[in-house]
Amino acid sequence: MRRVTGTWAADFLHWGNQPASTDEDAQIATKGVTKFCKPSPDTIEWPVTDIVHDWRAGAENHGLALQSPDEAAGDGLWTFGSYDSENHPIPQLVVTMDVASAPAVRGVNIGPSYREGDSVWLKGSPSAMYALINDPAGGRMTAEFQIEHDPAVPGQGTGLIWTATSSQTSANGKPLVRIPAGIVQDGWKIRWRARAHNVTAGTVSDWSAWGHGTVATDVPEITAHEVFPSYQYEGRTMSIGLTPDLRATVTHPFADSMWVEFQMEYDPEQPRQGTGLIWESVDEDVPSGEQAVVTIPEGLVDGGLWVQWRVRASGGPFQSEWSDWQKLILDF
Known part of the structure; x- marks a missing residue:
């Protein structure tokens, strides 16, 4: 086992362009393996500690070359598993080192x-x-x-x-x-x-x-609930159209932007129209002091529906409670 000293490329390597190698710190394995004696196939090991030390000392690492100590001698054909062997274990380089503790x-x-x-x-x-x-x-x-x-x-x-x-x-x-x-x-x-x-x-x-x-312990403050466009009729908010904006202003003393959630559900005063949640949406990244806005999707509701909606805001882990329910009648 020798240390390779020249560059090479696996895709273009053949017998005639082998890279140079050195016998400095080379190792010879003398274990005999033959198909006539068990176990066969078997593994052979070469101690390459000195070669690894050479690399650590600054020698360029171009890998290792496996060759006969005397390539002019006729000592038969040796077959080894390679990195793409399917039937035999692939070669391994095992390096054991002492590492100083440095928590x-x-x-x-x-x-x-x-x-x-x-x-x-x-x-x-x-x-x-x-x-x-x-x-x-x-x-x-x-x-x-x-x-x-x-x-x-x-x-x-x-x-x-x-x-x-x-x-x-x-x-x-x-x-x-x-x-x-x-x-x-x-x-x-x-x-x-x-x-x-x-x-x-x-x-x-x-x-x-x-x-x-x-x-x-500060949490976002929610103010100025608004439906746009809308008008007031006999003390109730009536939307103009079925896809109005739901708006609310959110502020926080140090959170620059907030995640604002909206929920809309059937008005419990009109249980015959339905009960429970109808729709929810989020306005992301709302600057403190600005309005959060979501728009009721087209086709979601019919005219004359009584609903109520509310808002909750979060600035990181600082989350408000849900606001009070806001009553709304959607346009006829």
Whole structure:
């Protein structure tokens, strides 16, 4: 087994254009395999540790060449399985190495949360933290988590609020811990971090960079329900046509855009016309302070139908309750 020193292409390789190879660190296998002795076929191994070290030291890796130590000698025909063999195992290069343990944290998340640019808001009392960790040496790992008061706001408190260590996971796992309810308060600014422990190797990573966020309980506000076009008749809203817009204004103190849901159902005051949900729709990515708008599809309803409709908005995990039902009679 020799180290190839020249380039080659499998699709164009033949006996006359074989790449150069070197006998430096070449290995000779002397195991005899013949169809007259069992087991046959059998495997042959060549220790190529020195060749792999050559590659690691900078020698170009053009692969390995398998040839007789003396190609002028008539020592018969040897047949080996190749990478596209159908009846025999394909060749394998097995490399065993010692890898130093180096646990690392690739990311830390806390939630539920909402991010807008560089700002993070945590919904009420955050419920969980998890980290993305790894170690090239493998082994069983845990993650250690900390939540602290933000030192930029000492009036809210200082130092550690809570800490916990996850259960064990794999070297490329995502350990998670549950955060007890009530440990932080609305309006607090907090920070969090994590570090990885390789329990098998007894090694520990550096702490991750601090993450920063604000605890908030704000939910979207829904105002100015409107049907367009419509008019008022004897205290009720009457649509002009059967495909009016349903509109509502949504606002939130820090969520720049929202997901707004609409539902329309039969008016329970007129049960003979029907009961339950008729239609629902969503207006996505509605800027805070703007109108969310959906249009009742053509052919969905008949004139004279009494309905009621409502709205709910979400900015990340911050979700409003459903608004009050709005009464509507669709155009005759």
